[in-house]
Amino acid sequence: MPLYAPSPALRGRQLAADLGLGAWLVLWVLVARTVHGAVLALAEPGRAVEDLGASVAGSMSSAATAAQDVPVVGDDLAAPFEALGSAGGSVGGAGQAAQDAVGTLATVLAVVLVVLPVGWLLLRWLPWRVQWVRAAGAARRLAAADPAVLAARALATAPLGRLADLPPGTADAWRAGDPAATHALAAVELDRLGLPADTLAGGGRPLGLR
Template identity: 70%
Template sequence: MRFYAEHPALRARQLAADLGFLAWTVVWVLVARAAHGAVLLLAGPGRAVEDLGRSVAGSMDSAASAAEGVPLVGGELAAPFDALSGASGSVRGAGQSAQDAVGTLATILAVVLVLLPVGWMLLRWLPWRLRYARDAGAVRGMLAAPGDLELLGARALATAPLPDLAALPGGTGAAWRRGDPAAVRALAGLELARLGLRLPPVDPGSPR
């Protein structure tokens, strides 16, 4: 398949479209990264809660250890501290859950910010580029076969804009029906120009 035209103007438009799609993708990836980082800032309170629970658990464990050293009643004195230490585990879990939720939200938002705009542009850009590559590749194969310029001329007669047909020398249509090589090349040139391709050089051994 051929992805770029030979004509400089059309090739420049194709390159601009390709670079534009690449730039569009990069911009939205950067936007998604910025949004991801901004949302992750919301995880700060969750980290603070987790740190608080960890600090409380450490303090209660230390207090329980000290209380257990009291003769006779050490176990009873340590029980409340052990209970508070266990409760702080729930606080830590809540903080961690909040951070996980924020992280999930940040990831989903980043993915959506990339997929939606890039996917929308891809659906507009890719079919156009693939259609050109398919048509240009087919024409390239036809140019390699003798006599297929007549098929391109017939397509130009059927699909070329009327102003382009009117710009041809008078009698081109009748000459094409007679198989005149110059008329065939003139009409085939219209179809090739649509794809930004050039007519092959005239074979010196063929009739003009």
């Protein structure tokens, strides 16, 4: 099933829309990466707090070990250092938690910045592209099997200016069952979909069609 119209004009619009969607996606991915990096910079204070807590915990642990070597009162002397070391570990844990929260926020913001704008455009681009693919496929089948249906649709939906370009009496001739008039009107509908007139059974554009 073709994804692009044979008509250069419509195919150009389809390609422009597809490239526009790709560019839109790349733009918002770049924006999301920039925001992600900027938000992650907010984790630096948490990293500093974690490093400070780890340093305090290490120093107090060393001091507690040294204090325990003091005869008789070693355990009593080590207890305050051990408590300070435990507090330092808690401070380091708080710093790590802050970093995790910032990392989660950065990831969520990056995802939202890609999903929302790209999804908004995709919901407009995809139905338009799918609708054309389905309509073009149906038109090809009708052109080969029953062009009268395409002729009827052209009479109902084609711009008046396009219908006015047809030879006078085309509608009356179509109602009378004239194959040339049927092909002329069907060609109008095919042209709207960017399909060539030779898609019709028998091929070619009817004589007298401007």
